[in-house]
Amino acid sequence: MEQTLQGSIVCLGIGITLGSHITQLARNYIEQADVVFLLASDGIVEQWICEMNDDTRSLQYFYQEGISRAISYKNMINAILSEVHKNKKVVGVFYGHPGVFACVPHLVIQQAKKQGYYALMEAGISAEDCLYADLGIDPGEYGCAQFETSQFMICKRKIDPSAYLILWQVCIAGDISLKTFSTGIKQRKILVDLLESIYPKDHNVIIYEAPTLPIHAVRNDTIKLAELLTVTLNQHSTLVIPPSEKMIMNKEILEQLNELSNEHRAIHLCQFD
Amino acid sequence: MQITQALEKIGQQPDLKKVAVDKRKKLLEKLSVPDVFHIPLISNDRKSLERLAGFKKDIVCYIAAPEKESDMPKDGNKPPQEDNPLNEEATLSRVS
Numbered sequence: 001m002e003q004t005l006q007g008s009i010v011c012l013g014i015g016i017t018l019g020s021h022i023t024q025l026a027r028n029y030i031e032q033a034d035v036v037f038l039l040a041s042d043g044i045v046e047q048w049i050c051e052m053n054d055d056t057r058s059l060q061y062f063y064q065e066g067i068s069r070a071i072s073y074k075n076m077i078n079a080i081l082s083e084v085h086k087n088k089k090v091v092g093v094f095y096g097h098p099g100v101f102a103c104v105p106h107l108v109i110q111q112a113k114k115q116g117y118y119a120l121m122e123a124g125i126s127a128e129d130c131l132y133a134d135l136g137i138d139p140g141e142y143g144c145a146q147f148e149t150s151q152f153m154i155c156k157r158k159i160d161p162s163a164y165l166i167l168w169q170v171c172i173a174g175d176i177s178l179k180t181f182s183t184g185i186k187q188r189k190i191l192v193d194l195l196e197s198i199y200p201k202d203h204n205v206i207i208y209e210a211p212t213l214p215i216h217a218v219r220n221d222t223i224k225l226a227e228l229l230t231v232t233l234n235q236h237s238t239l240v241i242p243p244s245e246k247m248i249m250n251k252e253i254l255e256q257l258n259e260l261s262n263e264h265r266a267i268h269l270c271q272f273d
Numbered sequence: 274m275q276i277t278q279a280l281e282k283i284g285q286q287p288d289l290k291k292v293a294v295d296k297r298k299k300l301l302e303k304l305s306v307p308d309v310f311h312i313p314l315i316s317n318d319r320k321s322l323e324r325l326a327g328f329k330k331d332i333v334c335y336i337a338a339p340e341k342e343s344d345m346p347k348d349g350n351k352p353p354q355e356d357n358p359l360n361e362e363a364t365l366s367r368v369s
Contacts, residue, residue: 018277019284043328048277063333181333214284215297215317235333 007084009112011092011105013124016210018045021125026093027052029122033091035083037076039104041095041236042212049093056093059104069178076104077111084117095212097126101148101168128166130210131238134218137164142243149173149239153191159198162248165241171233185229192228199244201226206240207233276325279306279314 010029015021030036030049036056040046050056059079062072083090092098098105099121112119128146132139143163149170159165167173172180174187199205202224209219223231228239282304283289292300297315306314313321 017284019281041332043332044277044280044322044326046332047326047328048281051275051277060332213280213317213322214286214289215280215314 005116005118006087007090007112008118008120009080009084009090009092009108010120010122011094011098011109012122013094013097013099013126014040014045014049015125016041016096016127016130016212017216018042018048018213020214023122023124026122026124029091030056030093032089034088036091036093037080037083038093039076039095040093045095045212063181065181066179073104073107077108080104080108081111081115084112085115094124097124097129099123100126100128127168127210127236127238130218131166131208131240134210135206135208135220135240137240139164142247149191150175153194161198161245162243164243167239167241170239171235171237181235182233188229192226195225195228195241199225199241203244204242206242207231208238208240209234209236212236274305274307274310276310276313276322279304279310282306283314 010033012026012029014026030052033053034055036049036053037059038046038049038056039059040049046058046060050058057079059076062075062079063069064072080090080092092105092108094102094105096102105121109119109121131137137144143160144166145157145159145163146166146168147157149167150173152167153174154176170191171182173183173191175183204222205225205228207219207221207223211218219237221231225241279301283300283306286292286300286304289300294315298311301311301314310325312318313325
């Protein structure tokens with residue numbers, strides 16, 4: 001549908017660390033918005049954004065333990081869109097990157113566009129970006145797969161142990177109800193058993209937490225896989241599993257590529273004869 | 274200056290990660306951060322910081338409700354509409 005209506009929605013990310021990651025563009029959007037909806041990962045970050053625009057509304061109130069997060073997310077979307085429908089310039093502010101492991105901004109933008117409103121997503125620095133910098137990991141070196149932990153548990157995956165594996169939302173591992181903010185040792189045992197079917201029990205894994213305040217330190221705890229059962233996990237903890245096996249060359253493909261390369265060299269030499 | 278503005282200034286310091294905890298006071302003085310904020314900022318006293326920011330409630334930071342079906346993405350590399358993660362009945366009832 002062609003965009004004709006006055007209301008608009010821009011979903012943007014403010015990064016993870018207060019003051020360090022926000023862009024000037026994001027700040028301008030926030031300051032110039034008619035209404036700002038906000039989902040921050042730290043109460044002090046929330047307060048900081050509230051000071052940038054007098055009509056800033058926290059989306060935290062939609063969360064309630066015992067109520068499915070699917071319902072909370074749906075209510076967040078409705079709240080945001082209802083202001084767009086009033087032809088207001090609405091900005092959705094989300095921690096990290098608004099489009100990475102975040103369903104609300106994607107769905108708001110899809111629905112607003114479908115209804116004929118201007119809708120846009122602006123990138124932000126995600127926890128994943130911080131992880132690569134803080135842990136010194138290059139996802140291109142060995143490859144890297146990443147999943148939401150509960151989804152990783154309930155869907156059969158072909159995991160390559162010669163690449164990195166990153167599991168997000170590990171604190172709610174095995175939560176299929178979407179109604180809780182942390183799960184127990186029984187769910188975590190199922191996760192550990194699943195991982196031990198792929199990796200050795202004594203394989204080193206990393207618990208990572210990006211700092212939300214600039215005075216916080218990065219959490220970079222290396223533990224044995226089996227210790228995952230008892231380690232303290234927080235809402236923003238991420239599990240990083242380094243490769244446990246060497247990459248195996250695909251000799252058939254390599255031979256085919258070598259042949260092509262030799263042919264190319266022969267043609268190239270002929271051109272100069 | 275509010276505590277959030279002090280934190281914003283701190284967050285923009287290029288040398289922040291090099292500054293040892295015992296040298297933070299000098300950094301705060303350089304940034305003209307009011308004395309009243311020094312102790313909670315240096316000691317990373319979460320409760321005092323929250324009190325100074327006027328913040329009380331707990332924060333939830335989950336925003337992903339990933340698809341739990343194993344269907345291949347269809348047109349446009351998007352999952353089928355009926356498998357929308359917010360469609361609770363369509364998705365979760367089939368998982369459990």
